[in-house]
Amino acid sequence: MNLFKFFGVKNFSSARLLLIMLLLSFIWITTTVISIFGVYEYENNIVNVERSENETFYTQNEAINLVIFNNSYNVYNNQLKYRFEE
Amino acid sequence: MAFNISILIIGIIIFSLINSLLWLIIQLFGFLYHISKTIFFNRTPYAPLTYKPKISVIIPARNEANVIANLIFDLKQQIYDNFEILVAANNCTDDGETVKAALSIEDDRIKVLEFDTQVKGKGAALNHALKSATGEIICIFDADNRVNQNFLFDIRKYFYDDAVDGVQARYKVSNLKEGLIPKFVDLETMIYVECFQDFCELFNINTYFGGTGMCIRKRIIDEFKWGDTLVEDYELSLNMISKNHVIIPATNCEVYDEKPVYWDDLITQRRRWIKGDFQVLKLFYSQMFKPLHYILLLAPINLLLYVFILSFYWFSVFTGFKYFSYTYIPLSYWLPLYAVSISIPFVIVLFKDPKKLLLVPFYLFIFAYHWILVLVFALFTKDWNTTKSTHYGSVLS
Numbered sequence: 001m002n003l004f005k006f007f008g009v010k011n012f013s014s015a016r017l018l019l020i021m022l023l024l025s026f027i028w029i030t031t032t033v034i035s036i037f038g039v040y041e042y043e044n045n046i047v048n049v050e051r052s053e054n055e056t057f058y059t060q061n062e063a064i065n066l067v068i069f070n071n072s073y074n075v076y077n078n079q080l081k082y083r084f085e086e
Numbered sequence: 087m088a089f090n091i092s093i094l095i096i097g098i099i100i101f102s103l104i105n106s107l108l109w110l111i112i113q114l115f116g117f118l119y120h121i122s123k124t125i126f127f128n129r130t131p132y133a134p135l136t137y138k139p140k141i142s143v144i145i146p147a148r149n150e151a152n153v154i155a156n157l158i159f160d161l162k163q164q165i166y167d168n169f170e171i172l173v174a175a176n177n178c179t180d181d182g183e184t185v186k187a188a189l190s191i192e193d194d195r196i197k198v199l200e201f202d203t204q205v206k207g208k209g210a211a212l213n214h215a216l217k218s219a220t221g222e223i224i225c226i227f228d229a230d231n232r233v234n235q236n237f238l239f240d241i242r243k244y245f246y247d248d249a250v251d252g253v254q255a256r257y258k259v260s261n262l263k264e265g266l267i268p269k270f271v272d273l274e275t276m277i278y279v280e281c282f283q284d285f286c287e288l289f290n291i292n293t294y295f296g297g298t299g300m301c302i303r304k305r306i307i308d309e310f311k312w313g314d315t316l317v318e319d320y321e322l323s324l325n326m327i328s329k330n331h332v333i334i335p336a337t338n339c340e341v342y343d344e345k346p347v348y349w350d351d352l353i354t355q356r357r358r359w360i361k362g363d364f365q366v367l368k369l370f371y372s373q374m375f376k377p378l379h380y381i382l383l384l385a386p387i388n389l390l391l392y393v394f395i396l397s398f399y400w401f402s403v404f405t406g407f408k409y410f411s412y413t414y415i416p417l418s419y420w421l422p423l424y425a426v427s428i429s430i431p432f433v434i435v436l437f438k439d440p441k442k443l444l445l446v447p448f449y450l451f452i453f454a455y456h457w458i459l460v461l462v463f464a465l466f467t468k469d470w471n472t473t474k475s476t477h478y479g480s481v482l483s
Contacts, residue, residue, distance in 0.1 A: 008347060008348045010350065013350050014349040021349075021456055024458060025455055028451070029451060
């Protein structure tokens with residue numbers, strides 16, 4: 001079998017499309033792997049931050065739960081402030 | 087502080103998650119139902135041999151000289167005899183080659199209609215051919231299709247039930263040996279389309295027409311006609327569903343369809359679908375459908391949002407998550423979901439056709455991304471007259 005035909009390549013334009021797809025796929029796989037490791041590390045670091053007595057800070061998971069399930073925008077804002085001050 | 091887009095992104099992600107969850111449910115139930123049908127029971131509808139409605143097979147064929155004779159040959163071999171074949175050779179520019187090819191097989195039941203319509207497209211050809219149809223049931227095939235000899239005999243059984251107005255057969259790929267793309271399209275059909283049809287059969291939900299291997303009662307199609315959008319089959323389905331007509335999947339009847347072999351043919355074909363999906367969304371968004379149909383109607387929007395999220399996501403990865411500073415779905419939520427959604431295709435293919443299992447990762451991690459290109463091309467295409475699919479006339483494999 002013609003190898004070009006097997007990979008769906010007829011001319012320059014189809015070869016270019018195949019290359020773009022391979023590139024998209026490469027970026028997707030690497031960024032997914034990077035983010036899985038990155039997010040894992042990030043979520044675990046936040047938990048270890050010391051909290052002051054007067055202020056309520058939340059870990060990443062607590063904050064997301066509050067924002068989604070309690071619709072509490074203030075929590076989200078506080079948390080932002082906290083992060084950026086840091 | 088830089089502008090934070092997290093709150094916007096999380097809305098989009100929730101929308102996408104609903105869509106993914108819906109597909110997970112469709113795949114799971116559809117697949118389990120498929121297994122139980124295979125092992126425990128056979129759900130073929132009953133119809134007595136004396137039930138012999140006349141079927142008009144309409145084949146729209148614009149410059150299809152290299153493929154049409156095969157389909158007509160298959161139809162001539164049918165064990166069911168009460169049917170006529172109408173070849174709609176509209177706007178042909180091949181000096182009568184299509185007509186010659188269609189008439190190369192001698193049979194009284196074949197009529198070739200040669201005509202030009204001002205409005206181009208399959209819908210216009212079908213509407214024109216419909217005027218000459220005398221059957222009680224209209225059956226549509228693409229010129230590049232192949233069918234088994236009992237197709238018409240089996241599909242008429244579904245119409246024995248008066249409640250059924252339309253039937254859509256199973257799609258199979260006829261040119262599997264031509265290259266990788268038909269193989270990937272075959273996997274896509276197996277993983278999504280077949281599961282969707284099984285899901286619809288299990289819960290008695292309306293399915294959609296796919297443009298080929300579809301049958302409708304004549305009185306229904308006389309009432310609705312084919313529309314002018316680029317996806318006239320989908321438009322007709324939604325028109326019928328919105329008026330409470332019933333379209334069921336015929337999971338026992340198979341139509342073999344030739345799939346694109348080259349990347350540019352594939353993208354050309356699918357960008358037309360996406361553009362058509364947007365047209366249909368514009369026509370039907372205000373109709374009250376069941377949630378399932380609504381979510382599928384919004385599929386092109388979902389794809390658009392997916393590309394939007396992906397671009398922002400990649401942008402953030404390369405700029406250090408500056409704009410995503412907070413709200414995102416925690417790892418423990420999305421990773422299991424992601425893992426499940428990736429494993430289901432493996433399980434489905436393992437059961438249905440284990441020989442193709444090795445192709446699944448390539449399908450999931452390379453081929454599936456062609457939809458991004460399809461969307462981008464669809465958004466920037468101006469001329470839709472040049473997007474007719476190419477048919478190669480390959481040997482049935």
